[in-house]
Amino acid sequence: MPKVKIYSTPTCVYCQTLKTFLKEKGIEFEDLDVSIDEKAREEMIEKTGQMGVPVTDIDGEIVIGFDKEKISKLLNL
Helix, strand or coil, X not given: CCCEEEEECCCCHHHHHHHHHHHHCCCCXXXXXXXXXXXXXXXXXXXXXXXXXXXXXXXXXXXXXXXXXXXXXXXXX
16 A cells, blocks of 8 residues: 655645545545644655645655546556
8 A cells, every 4th residue: 555645734625625535545645734734844845845735745756736647647546
C-alpha cells in the first residue's frame, strides 16, 4: 500500500473532493491541516515551493491540486 500524505485546509473545496475520492477508493491517507500545523505547512512549501493546497505526496511523488488522472495512475487505480 502506498504511503499517501495530503496537505490541505478545511475550507478548500478541492481538498475535500480529493479526500472523498481517496476514501471511495479505499485508500488510507494522512491528512495534514496546513492552516493550523505550521510544521506541515513548512514541509509542504519546502517540497513544492508553493503555498496552494491540496498537495498530495504519494510515496515521494508530489501532485499539486486535484489531478485525478495522475493520482489514479500513481495509486494504480
